[in-house]
Amino acid sequence: MISNPHKFCIAPMMKKTDKHFRFLARQFTKKSMLYTEMIHANAILKGNSDRLLAFDNCEHPVGLQLGGSDPKSLSEAAIVGQEYGYDEINLNVGCPSKKVKSGNFGVFLMKNVKLLSKCVNEVKKNIDIPFSIKCRIGVDDFEGEEYLKNFISTISDHDIDTFVIHARKAISGLDTKRNRSIPPLNYDLVFKMKDLFPELKIIINGGIEEVSDVKALLSHVDGVMLGRKIYSDPAFLLQIDKEIYQEDTELDFTSGMQNYMSYILDLENKKDVNRAITHLVQIIRRISHTKDMRRQLLENVKDGSLELEQIFSGFKADLNQRAHLQIH
Numbered sequence: 001m002i003s004n005p006h007k008f009c010i011a012p013m014m015k016k017t018d019k020h021f022r023f024l025a026r027q028f029t030k031k032s033m034l035y036t037e038m039i040h041a042n043a044i045l046k047g048n049s050d051r052l053l054a055f056d057n058c059e060h061p062v063g064l065q066l067g068g069s070d071p072k073s074l075s076e077a078a079i080v081g082q083e084y085g086y087d088e089i090n091l092n093v094g095c096p097s098k099k100v101k102s103g104n105f106g107v108f109l110m111k112n113v114k115l116l117s118k119c120v121n122e123v124k125k126n127i128d129i130p131f132s133i134k135c136r137i138g139v140d141d142f143e144g145e146e147y148l149k150n151f152i153s154t155i156s157d158h159d160i161d162t163f164v165i166h167a168r169k170a171i172s173g174l175d176t177k178r179n180r181s182i183p184p185l186n187y188d189l190v191f192k193m194k195d196l197f198p199e200l201k202i203i204i205n206g207g208i209e210e211v212s213d214v215k216a217l218l219s220h221v222d223g224v225m226l227g228r229k230i231y232s233d234p235a236f237l238l239q240i241d242k243e244i245y246q247e248d249t250e251l252d253f254t255s256g257m258q259n260y261m262s263y264i265l266d267l268e269n270k271k272d273v274n275r276a277i278t279h280l281v282q283i284i285r286r287i288s289h290t291k292d293m294r295r296q297l298l299e300n301v302k303d304g305s306l307e308l309e310q311i312f313s314g315f316k317a318d319l320n321q322r323a324h325l326q327i328h
């Protein structure tokens, strides 16, 4: 593993950061830390673990994000994740969805630090790979500097040294989407946690969209995590290895896209093909001047009526025409 892969992290996002999107992201950054979508511990233990957990070797470093609140199943799922070769296990303590509320996990574990401690303890003692927490700055009236300080202090006592903090609290009753925009961002509180716990690795998340902001934030904390910006503009990642990790890079947009297209053409399962194509739609919106091409892609996602090679040949023509242009 590279020295601090967490300097730039791509956020776990349900229905977005599946293995296909992560493969796409890897065409544009070799250094950033990737995360899976949240996968519930029971799904891993009772479902088709290969379908849920298999990933391409190029994805490293990649963390598996787990959801759940039963210490035993979380630790068993974490062991499975370790066996699959993930570089890190991350526990979701930030999601406020209705489903999560009824299952009493996600951000609701921030209200039940005793149970969270049990979960963390059980996972930690059963795996050898790093284990991190992704949380919010608070939830409902569990908030403020004192609350967050006590929370981090209690959890870090279980030998947890990496905290990803989404810098807004969660509010029960607000839907998941609005919970990502309505509660105000409070970066200062996250900086304060780094000051109070200098030995911990603190990664900040929420509303970050520019490389200049990433750089500014890195003077306060150890890492940044971006979600929506990356999904809506994956080619943004082409700046990261050079600007953030100071690594020379050979990566370029055209070859990255061509690799991804070959990857799609090699997929055997129709569902996988459709999911992988869905991730292209955002990119195509940005670069393709051919409306036809966009329409064809979307139609194919819906009913699979067109041959992929046929669609991609139109896209390749667009790419070639644009190859010499600076995308960013």
Ligand SMILES: Cc1cc2nc3c(=O)[nH]c(=O)nc-3n(C[C@H](O)[C@H](O)[C@H](O)COP(=O)(O)O)c2cc1C
Residues within 6 Å of the ligand: 011, 012, 013, 014, 015, 016, 037, 038, 065, 092, 093, 094, 095, 134, 166, 180, 205, 206, 207, 208, 225, 226, 227, 228, 229
């Ligand atoms: C579609 C979508 C799905 C998400 N799914 C997850 C998830 O599975 N686990 C998680 O911890 N956070 C999830 N999040 C939250 C993000 O990881 C991140 O904390 C949030 O979007 C704020 O970062 P951003 O402003 O850079 O997008 C999701 C966000 C979005 C937009």
